[in-house]
Amino acid sequence: MCYSAGMENLATTFKALGDPVRLAILEFLKDPVQDCCSRSDGVCACDLEAFLGVSQPTVSHHMKILVQAGLIRAEKRGRWVYYSLNAEAFATVCRELEPFHEQPATV
Amino acid sequence: MCYSAGMENLATTFKALGDPVRLAILEFLKDPVQDCCSRSDGVCACDLEAFLGVSQPTVSHHMKILVQAGLIRAEKRGRWVYYSLNAEAFATVCRELEPFHEQPATV
DNA sequence: TAGACATATTGACATATATCTATGTGATGT
DNA sequence: ACATCACATAGATATATGTCAATATGTCTA
Numbered sequence: 295m296c297y298s299a300g301m302e303n304l305a306t307t308f309k310a311l312g313d314p315v316r317l318a319i320l321e322f323l324k325d326p327v328q329d330c331c332s333r334s335d336g337v338c339a340c341d342l343e344a345f346l347g348v349s350q351p352t353v354s355h356h357m358k359i360l361v362q363a364g365l366i367r368a369e370k371r372g373r374w375v376y377y378s379l380n381a382e383a384f385a386t387v388c389r390e391l392e393p394f395h396e397q398p399a400t401v
Numbered sequence: 402m403c404y405s406a407g408m409e410n411l412a413t414t415f416k417a418l419g420d421p422v423r424l425a426i427l428e429f430l431k432d433p434v435q436d437c438c439s440r441s442d443g444v445c446a447c448d449l450e451a452f453l454g455v456s457q458p459t460v461s462h463h464m465k466i467l468v469q470a471g472l473i474r475a476e477k478r479g480r481w482v483y484y485s486l487n488a489e490a491f492a493t494v495c496r497e498l499e500p501f502h503e504q505p506a507t508v
Numbered sequence: 509t510a511g512a513c514a515t516a517t518t519g520a521c522a523t524a525t526a527t528c529t530a531t532g533t534g535a536t537g538t
Numbered sequence: 539a540c541a542t543c544a545c546a547t548a549g550a551t552a553t554a555t556g557t558c559a560a561t562a563t564g565t566c567t568a
Contacts, residue, residue, distance in 0.1 A: 301424045309419030313526085314412045321408075324501060339545065352527055354546055373535045373544045384502035388495045394431060395491035420556080446515065456558055461516055463556090480514045480565045510568090517562065525554070532547070538540090 304390055307383070310363035316356050318346060323366060323379050336369060336376025411497055414490070417470035423463050425453060430473060430486050443476060443483025 310316060322345055326337045343353045357377060360366045364383045369376045417423060429452055433444045450460050464484060467473045471490045476483045 301421045301428075305419050305421045305424055307419075308415050308424075312412050312414075312416035312419045314408045315526085317408045317412055317415075320501065340543095348526095349528060350545070351529085351547080355526075358546085370545090375545065379501055381502040384498050388498050388502065391491050391495050394427065394486055395488040395495065416555095422556085447513095455556095457515070458517080458559085459557055465516085477515090477564095482515065511566100512568100513564100513566080515563085515565100518560085520559090521557085523555080523557100525552100527552085528550085530548085530550105533545085534543105535545105536541100536543075538542100 304387075307363045307365065307387060310359050310365055311387075313356070315346060315348065315352075316360060319353075319356055319360065320365070320379065322346075323377060336378045338374045338376055340374075342377075411494075414470045414472065414494060417466050417472055418494075420463070422453060422455065422459075423467060426460075426463060426467065427472065427486065429453075430484060443485045445481045445483055447481075449484075 311320075319342060322342060323337055327341070327345065339350070339353050339357060342357075343350050346353065357366070357368065357375075360377075361368050365380055366377050367380050369378075418427075426449060429449060430444055434448070434452065446457070446460050446464060449464075450457050453460065464473070464475065464482075467484075468475050472487055473484050474487050476485075
C-alpha cells in the first residue's frame with residue numbers, strides 16, 4: 295500500500311467537508327443567525343435544525359461527523375450543546391493543500 | 402433550503418478529495434515516480450495502477466472523479482492519457498476555506 | 509489488416525452514507 | 539416526583555460509492 299495513516303486522516307476530514315448540509319452548518323457557525331438559544335460564543339443544535347430544514351437526529355448525525363473530524367468543537371451546557379468552529383483545523387487543511395498549488399520546487 | 406449551488410459544487414470537490422486512494426493519486430501527481438511512460442509534464446494512468454495496487458478500471462474511475470472535480474487535467478496523446486495537477490483548483494479550495502480560519506471581523 | 513496495448517465503460521457486488529421514525533438519556537423547571 | 543426540553547442512539551431504508559472482472563473503444567505497430 296502506498297498511502298499512510300495521515301492520508302486516511304486527511305481523507306476523513308475532506309469526507310466531512312464533502313456534504314452540502316455540513317457545509318451549510320459550517321457557514322451557519324461562521325455567521326450565526328441568533329435565533330432561539332444560540333449565543334455569541336456558540337450555536338445550539340436546535341437553531342440549526344430550523345435553519346437547515348432537516349430532522350433533529352440528522353443534525354445530530356452531521357454534528358458528530360464534524361466533531362470527529364475536528365472541524366468544530368462541542369461544549370455541553372445544561373441541556374444544550376453549543377458548537378463552534380475550530381479555526382485551527384481549517385488552517386491545517388489549508389496547509390496540507392498548499393503543496394498542490396505552490397510553484398513547483400526547482401530541483 | 403438554505404444551501405446554494407456553489408455549496409453543492411464545493412461539496413463535490415471535497416468529496417473528490419475525501420478518498421485515500423485519490424489523495425495518493427494527487428501525491429503521486431505532485432511528486433511523480435517516473436516509471437514506464439510518465440513524462441515531465443504528465444503522468445500516465447498505467448504508472449498509477451502499479452503504484453496504487455488497484456485495478457485499471459478502478460484507477461480510471463478515480464481519475465474521472467478528479468477530472469470532473471477540476472482538480473486534475475487529462476490530456477490524451479496517442480493511446481496514453483497524461484494527467485497533471487490543476488494548481489488553480491487547489492488555490493480556489495484554499496480561498497474558500499480562508500473565512501473559516503481568519504480572525505473574525507469586528508462588527 | 510491483425511494484433512497488441514492503454515484506457516474507458518458496463519455490470520455486479522459489498523459497503524458506506526444520509527435520512528427518517530421511534531425511543532433513550534440526561535438536565536430543568538414546576 | 540413528574541413532565542418537558544435538548545440532544546443522542548437505534549433501527550430501517552434508499553441511495554451512493556469503491557472495487558473488480560469482463561468487455562468495448564481507440565491507437566499504434568508489424
